[in-house]
Amino acid sequence: MKSSLRERFIFGGLCVILMAGLIFTYSNSFKNPFHFDDDHAIVNNVWIRNIGNIPKFFADGTTTSSLPQNQAYRPGLTTLNTIDYWIASKDPFHIGEDPLYPGIPGLKPFYFHLSIFICLIFQAVLMFLLFKKLLDITIKHRWNKYFALSMVALYCFHTALAETVNYIISRSDGFSTLMVMLALVIYVYYPQKRKYQFYMIPYIMGFFVKEPALMFGPIVFIYLVLFEKQVDLTKMFSKDNFKKILLSFASVIHILLIGLGLYLFEKHMTPKTWTGGVISTWDYLITQPFVVVQYFFTFIIPTELSADTDWKTLPQVVSVHFWEGFRMLLMGLMFVVGMLWLAVRLSGKPKLRAVSFGIFFFFIALIPTSSFFPLSEVLNDHRVFFPYIGLALAFATAIIYLIILRDEKYFLSSFITKFLTGVLVVGVIGSYAYGAHQRNKVWSSYESLWYDVTQKSPENGRGLMNYALSQMRKGDYVNAKLYFEKALKLIPNYSLLHINMGILYSALNDPDEAERYFKTAISIGTFIYQGYYYYGNFLYSQKRYDEAKVMLQNSIADNPAYTEARYSLMTLYNTTQDWGNLKRLAEETLTYVPGDPTCLAYIEASKNKKTKLDIALETIKTAPTNENYLNLSLYYFEAGMYNESINACLEAIKIKPDNALAYNNICSAYNQLKFYDKAIVAGKKALSINPDYELAKNNLKFAEKQLGQ
Numbered sequence: 001m002k003s004s005l006r007e008r009f010i011f012g013g014l015c016v017i018l019m020a021g022l023i024f025t026y027s028n029s030f031k032n033p034f035h036f037d038d039d040h041a042i043v044n045n046v047w048i049r050n051i052g053n054i055p056k057f058f059a060d061g062t063t064t065s066s067l068p069q070n071q072a073y074r075p076g077l078t079t080l081n082t083i084d085y086w087i088a089s090k091d092p093f094h095i096g097e098d099p100l101y102p103g104i105p106g107l108k109p110f111y112f113h114l115s116i117f118i119c120l121i122f123q124a125v126l127m128f129l130l131f132k133k134l135l136d137i138t139i140k141h142r143w144n145k146y147f148a149l150s151m152v153a154l155y156c157f158h159t160a161l162a163e164t165v166n167y168i169i170s171r172s173d174g175f176s177t178l179m180v181m182l183a184l185v186i187y188v189y190y191p192q193k194r195k196y197q198f199y200m201i202p203y204i205m206g207f208f209v210k211e212p213a214l215m216f217g218p219i220v221f222i223y224l225v226l227f228e229k230q231v232d233l234t235k236m237f238s239k240d241n242f243k244k245i246l247l248s249f250a251s252v253i254h255i256l257l258i259g260l261g262l263y264l265f266e267k268h269m270t271p272k273t274w275t276g277g278v279i280s281t282w283d284y285l286i287t288q289p290f291v292v293v294q295y296f297f298t299f300i301i302p303t304e305l306s307a308d309t310d311w312k313t314l315p316q317v318v319s320v321h322f323w324e325g326f327r328m329l330l331m332g333l334m335f336v337v338g339m340l341w342l343a344v345r346l347s348g349k350p351k352l353r354a355v356s357f358g359i360f361f362f363f364i365a366l367i368p369t370s371s372f373f374p375l376s377e378v379l380n381d382h383r384v385f386f387p388y389i390g391l392a393l394a395f396a397t398a399i400i401y402l403i404i405l406r407d408e409k410y411f412l413s414s415f416i417t418k419f420l421t422g423v424l425v426v427g428v429i430g431s432y433a434y435g436a437h438q439r440n441k442v443w444s445s446y447e448s449l450w451y452d453v454t455q456k457s458p459e460n461g462r463g464l465m466n467y468a469l470s471q472m473r474k475g476d477y478v479n480a481k482l483y484f485e486k487a488l489k490l491i492p493n494y495s496l497l498h499i500n501m502g503i504l505y506s507a508l509n510d511p512d513e514a515e516r517y518f519k520t521a522i523s524i525g526t527f528i529y530q531g532y533y534y535y536g537n538f539l540y541s542q543k544r545y546d547e548a549k550v551m552l553q554n555s556i557a558d559n560p561a562y563t564e565a566r567y568s569l570m571t572l573y574n575t576t577q578d579w580g581n582l583k584r585l586a587e588e589t590l591t592y593v594p595g596d597p598t599c600l601a602y603i604e605a606s607k608n609k610k611t612k613l614d615i616a617l618e619t620i621k622t623a624p625t626n627e628n629y630l631n632l633s634l635y636y637f638e639a640g641m642y643n644e645s646i647n648a649c650l651e652a653i654k655i656k657p658d659n660a661l662a663y664n665n666i667c668s669a670y671n672q673l674k675f676y677d678k679a680i681v682a683g684k685k686a687l688s689i690n691p692d693y694e695l696a697k698n699n700l701k702f703a704e705k706q707l708g709q
Contacts, residue, residue: 011145018153022121025157025433029166029440030113033100035449036307036466037169040067041081042107046563046592048082049106057082058208061271066562068273069526073266076208077172084112102627112168119178120156120165126181128152131393133188134354137227139405147400150425155392159302159435164385166443167307172210173385179206180216180386187220191228200258207262212368212386214263217255222360224248232348233356276374283313284374289332290314291379292363292370296335298384299391302435307442307449308466310457311379339363351401358394362387446470454483461490465497472500477508477694495524499534506538507695514538529558533565540568545576561592570602571612575638579606613639626655626662633665642669660690667699671706679703 034043047053047063057063057075064078065071085106088095093110101107131148135141155161164170182202187194206213225231229244236245291311298304314325343359346352365387369375403421404411411417442452447470453463468483484501491497502517518535522528536551549572555565566589573582583606586599593599605615613635619628629652636645646669649662656662663686670679683700686693 011149014146014149018149018156019121021433022124022156025436026117026162026165026440028437029162029443030110030117032113032166032440032443033098033109033446034107034112034168035443035446036167037070038167040065040070041077041169042085042112043101044562044564045078045081046561048078048085049104050594051082051086054079054082061269062273062561066559067527068271068529068559069275071271071274073269073271074172074209076175076205077169077210080115080171080175080209081112084115087111087115109168112171113165116165116168116171116174119171119174120161123174123178123181124152124156126178126185127155127389129185130181130188131354134227134357134393135397138350138353139400141405143404147396150400150429151392151396153429154396154432155388157429157433157436158299158388158392159432159439160298160305160381160384160388162436162439162443163305163307163381165436166440167382170382170385173212173382176206176210176213177386177389179203179209180213180219181389183216184219184223188223200255203255204258204262207259207266211263211266212365214259215364215367215386217252217259218364218367219361220255221248221252222357222364224251226347226353226357226360230350230353233344234348236344276376278376279313279374279378281372281374283315284378285372286329287311287314287378288370289336290328291332292366293332293335294379295366295370295384295387296339296362296391298381299388299395302432304456305381305439306453306456306460306463307381308453308457308460308463309377309379309381310460310463311377312459313378336363351405352397354397355394355401358390358392358397361390361393363390365390446473459490461487461494461497464490465494465500469500472504472507475690475693475695477504480504481508493524495521495526495528495531498524499527499531502538503534506541509698511538511542529555529562529565532558533562533568536565537568540572540575545572548572549576563589563592566592567598570599574602574605574612574615577609577611579609582606624651624655626652626659629655630661630665633662633669637665637669637672640672642672645669658689660686660693660696663689664693664696664699667696667703671699671703674706676703676707680707 041064042048044066045063046066047056053063057078061073061075062068062071064074088108088111089106091105091108095108095110097103097105098108128145128148131151132144135144135147139147141147164173179202183199183206186199186202190198203213203216206216225233225245225248229248231241231244231248233241235241314329339359340363343356346356346359366383369380369383403417411421441448443449447467450463450467450470453460454467457463464483464487468480468487471477471483472480481504484497484504487494487497488501498517498521502514502521505511505514505517515535515538518531518538522531522535524531532551532555536548536555539545539548539551549569552565552569552572555562556569559565566585570582570585570589573579573585582602586602586606589599590596601615601619605611610618613632616628616632616635620632629648633645633648633652636642636648646666649659649666649669652662653659663682666682667679667686670676670682680700680703683696683703686696687700690696
């Protein structure tokens with residue numbers, strides 16, 4: 001009794017320590033911002049801002065994303081994002097508004113990260129139950145629960161998992177994997193209840209979040225063959241074993257057929273706007289064997305993780321370096337065949353069947369992303385979240401067998417062996433945890449993430465472009481231009497790059513060059529609604545209102561749910577006092593964002609015929625914030641009321657003294673008034689607060705040049 005109590009205490013203590021370690025490992029990730037595809041699926045997706053839209057997600061795939069080409073049918077994923085948005089908007093922990101997403105109460109990354117982390121904990125529990133069951137079937141050792149716990153730790157602390165845990169939209173991988181684990185545990189632990197098909201509920205739920213959940217059926221088949229029928233696959237064609245394999249297949253045929261039905265249903269429901277990878281199926285397929293090699297070695301040494309890799313398809317490699325491409329293909333094929341051969345061989349050894357199962361699990365879980373279904377990138381590190389469950393099981397079981405079980409008496413009698421084993425376990429798990437903690441730091445900002453991509457994947461034009469964007473956002477236009485030009489050499493026909501170049505040259509006061517890039521972006525024909533939108537904003541800034549109206553109308557026509565274009569067009573209608581169209585557009589936009597205060601304000605403005613300057617003045621009376629004073633200064637500036645613009649900035653400075661933007665606006669206004677000495681003082685003040693503020697540098701140079709003349 002005392003021994004049992006002591007053992008429970010030790011095991012419970014280990015669980016607490018590992019839980020505390022996991023919390024600490026990811027403690028610096030909970031406030032990491034939205035990144036990359038999070039923008040179109042969460043930040044700019046108006047559908048997730050109303051929890052009442054959830055039923056619509058299952059009927060309309062266009063609600064998944066604000067980007068038409070990314071509108072895959074994943075209603076479960078959109079539902080998860082909507083629930084987290086709703087919780088964040090209530091803000092039960094009083095996190096407060098995220099400064100990166102002002103005015104949008106549900107865009108608080110903390111709540112999304114918390115939800116993802118809780119799912120990881122539940123998955124860890126389910127993995128423990130599954131692993132222990134498999135070990136109880138094969139090894140039948142008194143330490144099985146400790147072995148299973150070590151396998152879960154190896155997986156949960158693995159550095160590569162940080163790529164999925166930090167990348168919020170990749171919760172699709174996390175939640176679908178959680179549902180597969182739940183379905184497996186129900187299936188394995190309750191064989192007598194299988195006729196009730198309870199395990200199908202999480203299986204189907206997982207599918208509606210992401211398609212890899214369909215691999216539940218093949219994984220169950222391998223489980224039945226190896227553990228319930230105990231087939232030695234080296235003798236699979238013997239009469240008895242072949243019969244067992246057929247019986248196992250018969251047991252899962254309904255799961256496979258339902259999976260096929262779900263897949264066909266998903267294809268039917270996917271909007272026509274969705275586009276997959278531009279890579280051919282054959283090129284993608286022959287590249288994947290070496291990609292699998294990379295995934296395998298990343299499990300052992302995860303030092304080259306990148307949020308956006310620059311891997312190319314094998315034909316592209318061969319066209320430049322034939323022998324390197326041939327070597328990669330041969331190595332990949334040999335590895336895949338060798339690993340599958342090993343899995344078959346180990347199936348004949350009862351104590352190593354968990355290794356065999358883990359290897360099969362790894363390859364089965366990779367089928368959706370590493371086979372006949374070409375995706376935009378040949379390799380992504382967040383795709384290993386599901387397959388690494390198999391590798392954790394296989395590696396840990398093999399090590400446990402080789403070090404402990406082969407000669408248990410020697411292990412128990414040798415202090416050095418036990419000590420070194422403990423050091424190995426703590427060292428491996430600790431190093432993975434440290435790596436994950438460091439990767440969280442990489443994901444902590446837009447700039448740090450994309451700088452890491454430029455270092456790990458220097459041939460990735462999109463990565464270079466996104467890092468340039470981070471520089472442009474902080475006003476470092478010189479560095480932004482340098483990286484944009486590097487990207488342009490690699491991806492000359494990428495429309496988003498041309499849009500960003502247009503924005504850059506507009507900020508550099510080179511309207512002719514800016515317009516050329518905007519027109520090129522539109523002519524390329526991809527992301528066209530964004531091309532129309534940004535070109536429309538540019539034309540508006542040039543006071544070419546009629547042309548701007550056409551561009552913004554085109555943007556809305558191409559993507560009706562893109563509210564940014566709607567807001568810009570409402571601003572234009574307000575500026576040109578087109579009250580009828582303003583009222584119509586604002587009312588129409590309310591169908592996408594019910595209760596939106598901006599739309600309601602514009603409807604009221606159209607009734608009272610108030611301009612945006614009038615609205616800004618009324619807003620200041622009720623909400624005299626720094627942001628509102630800066631907006632007011634901008635509207636005064638656009639109206640040519642430069643002294644009033646300066647006064648509004650001075651009010652903003654009273655609220656926020658270190659206000660580089662306000663001082664820069666004052667500098668611009670004094671330049672317009674030709675008070676260049678005062679402009680220089682304001683410009684220098686802006687740069688003393690933010691030395692990298694490129695727009696302030698340009699305004700200061702202009703003032704100094706004019707004063708010199």
